[in-house]
Amino acid sequence: MIDIPSVVGVDLFCGVGGLTHGLEKAGINIKAGYDLDDSCKFPYESNNHSKFIKSDINELDLEEMRSECLSGDYSLIAGCPPCQPFSSYSQGSRRKRNSEDWKLVGSFGSIVKNIGPDFVILENVPQLVNHPIFSDLLICLEGYSVDWRVVQTADLGIPQNRKRLVLIASKVCEVKIDFECWKFERKVxxxxxxxxxxxxxxxxxxxxxxxxxxxxxxxxxxxxxxxxxxxxxxxxxxxxxxxxxxxxxxxxxxxxxxxxxxxxxxxxxxxxxxxxxxxxxxxxxxxxxxxxxxxxxxxxxxxxxxxxxxxxxxxxxxxxxxxxNAVPVQLAYLMGVVLLRSLRRAVC
CATH class of the missing domain: 3.90.120.10 (DNA Methylase, subunit A, domain 2)
Structure with missing residues (x-):
């Protein structure tokens, strides 16, 4: 049996660690999670084999990130930029107050473009695909094999109705989010x-x-x-x-x-x-x-x-x-499985 090379990554906008926890469960090594909310430090570090770094996404030391957190056989940048402006629950002055947050999707894309990781994972609200910033993000992913879907988590063995955008991109192999071919036990x-x-x-x-x-x-x-x-x-x-x-x-x-x-x-x-x-x-x-x-x-x-x-x-x-605000752990796990299966098909 051929050993799968290690995938090592970071989680941007990590919160309390839902995305990190699911990716770790799948077999991906997340070295660090970045977030501005330091109240997330305890849950993030207590439940994951990863360090929490309090940082503004626009002030990251990308060279330090590259050398300290992306040193595996294959590198990954994952994240869920805040999505309040796209949420159906955001109304009136609340929507206006959060109107600048869409720029964080652009910041995520810029970091990906500058670092050039082997893999990228994004989770977000489905309304993002109708915004021009999503087209800008796809431009940042030129040269990658990219697949994205809007999924209903209740169809994926998760006991919650939650529509989410999931995106996986790879420089090293073709990726396909083929959840429709999987068999999931319905959870309530x-x-x-x-x-x-x-x-x-x-x-x-x-x-x-x-x-x-x-x-x-x-x-x-x-x-x-x-x-x-x-x-x-x-x-x-x-x-x-x-x-x-x-x-x-x-x-x-x-x-x-x-x-x-x-x-x-x-x-x-x-x-x-x-x-x-x-x-x-x-x-x-x-x-x-x-x-x-x-x-x-x-x-x-x-x-x-x-x-x-x-x-x-x-x-x-x-x-x-x-x-x-967390990424459901099981959804993160499934995205990690898709990534690793794609890599396995390429190297085995």
Whole structure:
């Protein structure tokens, strides 16, 4: 049997390490993750064989990166540039505030062009393909074999409905993202979170601080008790409806204040999943929104993944952002498998 040469890489915009963790699981050696958010350092380094480097993507020392982190038989640059301006959840002033973030996709492309790694992996929102910056990125990848797809993660054995753009590029072999030829076992909410200790709203598991659920007002407790799995606020008696539900525009948001169903994939895990009123994030049968740990499991992080040191308090907003923005670990793993299979076909 011929040994596969090592693929060594870096993860740009690494966050808490979803992309790194999946690529490592596939057999790729990620030497470093780069991100501006230093609260990601503990989870990134505690769960991965990689160092966290706090850095602005536009101020990286590319020569240092090349010499210290890309020294394997084959090199890889992977990343998921922030995608807020393309998100369907970005509205109004929030969209305007994040309007500059698309430039980070261009920065990613510039780094790839300057470094010239053997492989490139990108994960992002599907709306990116309709933006001119995506064409610019493809120009930066001239000379590579490139394949990209918009995939639905629920079709890939992941217990979550989440459409994502995945791109893999190679200088050394042809690549093809052929997920349609693979056989995946369908996964649903109960596969990920059934069996965790029961919680009430505002409770946390004494043995797992991340298995914590946000509190609910008395009115929202009454609302969720009238909500059925897969239903919405339309299931409620009229005295529980908010003013926005009574307006015609409210009819366009049927999933707000909804419960998940045990036997279906979850909705897309956003950064606001811990709030019952932020989407269909109600637990299937407990009167609360899903916990932080449950969201991480739906993002396919391992149950033992550490997000906080013992002396740091649980802050829902911070952890919600980190978990919701992460690349699902299983999706990252599948991209790593595609890359390594392509390399194996070329060298064996």
């Amino acid at each position: 909410v109960k596969d990920a979170i059934l069996g965790l200790p029961r919680l009430e709203a505002g409770d946390s598991d004494p043995f797992d601080r991340i298995h914590a659920a946000a509190g609910l007002s008395s009115k929202n407790v009454e609302r969720i008790r009238h909500s059925r799995p897969g239903g919405s606020w339309r299931d409620w008696p009229s005295h529980l409806l908010a003013d926005c539900h009574r307006r015609a525009s409210g009819a366009t948001y049927p999933s707000v204040y909804g419960r998940m169903s045990w036997d279906l994939p979850s909705p897309t895990i956003t950064t606001q999943f811990f709030g019952y009123g932020s989407g269909r994030f109600g637990h299937p049968d407990s009167d609360r929104a899903i916990s932080l740990r449950e969201a991480a499991l739906l993002q396919t992080f391992p149950k033992e993944y550490k997000f906080l040191p013992d002396d740091r308090p649980v802050v829902f907003k911070t952890l919600g952002r980190q978990i919701g």
